[in-house]
Amino acid sequence: xxxxxxxxxxxxxxxxxxxxxxxxxxxxxxxxxxxxxxxxxxxxxxxxxxxxxxxxxxxxxxxxxxxxxxxxxxxxxxxxxxxxxxxxxxxxxxxxxxxxxxxxxxxxxxxxxxxxxxxxxxxxxxxxxxxxxxxxxxxxxxxxxxxxxxxxxxxxxxxxxxxxxxxxxxxxxxxxxxxxxxxxxxxxxxxxxxxxxxxxxxxxxxxxxxxxxxxxxxxxxxxxxxxxxxxxxxxxxxxxxxxxxxxxxxxxxxxxxxxxxxxxxxxxxxxxxxxxxxxxxxxxxxxxxxxxxxxxxxxxxxxxxxxxxxxxxxxxxxxxxxxxxxxxxxxxxxxxxxxxxxxxxxxxxxxxxxxxxxxxxxxxxxxxxxxxxxx
Amino acid sequence: xxxxxxxxxxxxxxxxxxxxxxxxxxxxxxxxxxxxxxxxxxxxxxxxxxxxxxxxxxxxxxxxxxxxxxxxxxxxxxxxxxxxxxxxxxxxxxxxxxxxxxxxxxxxxxxxxxxxxxxxxxxxxxxxxxxxxxxxxxxxxxxxxxxxxxxxxxxxxxxxxxxxxxxxxxxxxxxxxxxxxxxxxxxxxxxxxxxxxxxxxxxxxxxxxxxxxxxxxxxxxxxxxxxxxxxxxxxxxxxxxxx
Numbered sequence: 001x002x003x004x005x006x007x008x009x010x011x012x013x014x015x016x017x018x019x020x021x022x023x024x025x026x027x028x029x030x031x032x033x034x035x036x037x038x039x040x041x042x043x044x045x046x047x048x049x050x051x052x053x054x055x056x057x058x059x060x061x062x063x064x065x066x067x068x069x070x071x072x073x074x075x076x077x078x079x080x081x082x083x084x085x086x087x088x089x090x091x092x093x094x095x096x097x098x099x100x101x102x103x104x105x106x107x108x109x110x111x112x113x114x115x116x117x118x119x120x121x122x123x124x125x126x127x128x129x130x131x132x133x134x135x136x137x138x139x140x141x142x143x144x145x146x147x148x149x150x151x152x153x154x155x156x157x158x159x160x161x162x163x164x165x166x167x168x169x170x171x172x173x174x175x176x177x178x179x180x181x182x183x184x185x186x187x188x189x190x191x192x193x194x195x196x197x198x199x200x201x202x203x204x205x206x207x208x209x210x211x212x213x214x215x216x217x218x219x220x221x222x223x224x225x226x227x228x229x230x231x232x233x234x235x236x237x238x239x240x241x242x243x244x245x246x247x248x249x250x251x252x253x254x255x256x257x258x259x260x261x262x263x264x265x266x267x268x269x270x271x272x273x274x275x276x277x278x279x280x281x282x283x284x285x286x287x288x289x290x291x292x293x294x295x296x297x298x299x300x301x302x303x304x305x306x307x308x309x310x311x312x313x314x315x316x317x318x319x320x321x322x323x324x325x326x327x328x329x330x331x332x333x334x335x336x337x338x339x340x341x342x343x344x345x346x347x348x349x350x351x352x353x354x355x356x357x358x359x360x361x362x363x364x365x366x367x368x369x370x371x372x373x374x375x
Numbered sequence: 376x377x378x379x380x381x382x383x384x385x386x387x388x389x390x391x392x393x394x395x396x397x398x399x400x401x402x403x404x405x406x407x408x409x410x411x412x413x414x415x416x417x418x419x420x421x422x423x424x425x426x427x428x429x430x431x432x433x434x435x436x437x438x439x440x441x442x443x444x445x446x447x448x449x450x451x452x453x454x455x456x457x458x459x460x461x462x463x464x465x466x467x468x469x470x471x472x473x474x475x476x477x478x479x480x481x482x483x484x485x486x487x488x489x490x491x492x493x494x495x496x497x498x499x500x501x502x503x504x505x506x507x508x509x510x511x512x513x514x515x516x517x518x519x520x521x522x523x524x525x526x527x528x529x530x531x532x533x534x535x536x537x538x539x540x541x542x543x544x545x546x547x548x549x550x551x552x553x554x555x556x557x558x559x560x561x562x563x564x565x566x567x568x569x570x571x572x573x574x575x576x577x578x579x580x581x582x583x584x585x586x587x588x589x590x591x592x593x594x595x596x597x598x599x600x601x602x603x604x605x606x607x608x609x610x611x612x613x614x615x616x617x618x
Binding site for chain 2: 007010011012013014015282284285287288289291292293294295371372374375
């Protein structure tokens, strides 16, 4: 039973006001699904942001650090041991801590994440690494993440800002981004950080392998060489682990799934209501078609055609509204919320499925169209 | 009359064709138990090929029920009805649909889709007769029929651009476009003025005389009784003896 899209479109286009309301009704469900989906993907992207930024072949961390928001540090000696494994070119220590950044305007101190590393070996994929390296080596100040949430006050390069009560100069900007837990980031050289916190331990080490060395073989070699209190993952595995953890352990996956389901149910009910009214209004016409010899299947294909048209118009309207909503939410939350081609295709498929299901439910009404009642 | 010459109706080639419709001992009741109401009592009826029969009678006499049974719009409870040599008793819904495809139905209400032009309506009707012809041929066929009904200018008009009478004529065209061998009509002239009603009756008469179609019409409009070959009166679920 193929949907008769042309006829369905003609019947719906006849009453444009009703089509607009119907499209808006379906679009409501589409927007909810899109926004939930966008928030989920944005949250997953944000949670795995650091992992995706890592520039290196492998990451070594404390085995207890099952996600990147845990603070289990690794002994520096483990990084040295890893660096001694044949095939490993070098291991870059990365330090991470909370520090208090004092807003120069309202004087309030807000928590921000600090990353520290050797300026000659930047472990993150950031724009202008030479400039970052130079800035961190020369001034002993810090670099501010311009994608931090706008809660830390307004300051410019060269300003002295209090970080944990010590004034440090803003030596430049980088682009990293906030996540659900952290509002922003600053970068500092590991030398400066260790001079202030001599007992600081690295949060992880970024392992660079010799050219041509198998990543998998080297990982096994490191794990067998070191005590079992470390884990070694590729940056991609770390990002996947982060997404899986966010979905599973923090129940956001379930929450967003429920949100999307609610959007789909709302869209299905709205679409059903529109199609039900459409059938009810045309019951004598459908009964006439039956009298003429059209099968119930043929009539169903007309309703399915209308369902497909509604899904297309609802999706287009919903896509536009969701794009505007996502832009707004992304600007407010500083999370990487966006509509991608894959997410668009998924929501498009869900919209068609939603409308077809609504159509299949509404179709039962066509079956009651009784041609004998026309006389 | 010559305009109709090209409309060929598909009648059997036998020298003495069987009647288009033969009903034998047809009884029908609605509801059950104490609410049961018998509306047809052992009705015998025949509609010959190329015959125009008008069925008249008071409201509740069973005319509509008989018409819907002959039109395979409802299932037979008892008795036998043969339509174009197909027995309707015990016929499955698919078989009933096939019978209906060979009947042109004209209802009191036009039941047109407001969204469709006259051509699109006729085009939809053409589909049911085993595939719509090519666009150009379909338009020619629709235009020719509409011109016979005085609606040549309305081929691409939607119902909202037409008067009630014009809509009814489009509905009549929808019933006739596939050149059905049987036409079942319910008060087809009720919504028409005298002049237009005359035009429609003339066309139906031509379909009978030239095309060999068989027409069963329910009407109370005694202005058109003279167009029929027979006028049958139905009373209390029975066809009254001819006067």
